[in-house]
Amino acid sequence: MSTAFAKHVTFTRTEYGGVVLDRKKGRYWQLNPTAVLVTDTLGEGGSVADAVRRVSREFAVNEQRVQHDVTELLDRLRASGVLRA
Template identity: 45%
Template sequence: MALKFGADVSTAETDYGTVLLDERAGAYWELNPTGTLVVRTLMAGGDEADAVAALAAEFAIDPDRAKRDVDALVQELRASGLAE
């Protein structure tokens, strides 16, 4: 499922990943390069399987590990209210 950030969330890519600003809470989140790849894939309309494949290919990690990482990141972003 594609990912969409709430209207109160601003994003900025840096040399080290992506920074998310939750304007409601005034809190910053920082995604490392793997998190950035997952978010970029999902926001471009890809689903979680696409994000797993991209992560496994880009960082040469086991697909099962990539799936756990993608699931954990998406769950955390949704639970925090940053993403829908």
């Protein structure tokens, strides 16, 4: 499962999380701090399970709920072409 941003994508941290810019399509997405924690974990070589555990601990949320949300986030980023296929 690829978790790297595509080459035509720029990620910038902000005060409120981060912004992902798709330079090819001229579209951008704002990521909240939770989504940034997920992308950071995966970008550091962690697994989806690592990201789920990290978010669950950091934000005191049930792991089952976090698993659903992380999967949805990654599915949406892949579908939009922001993550490498």
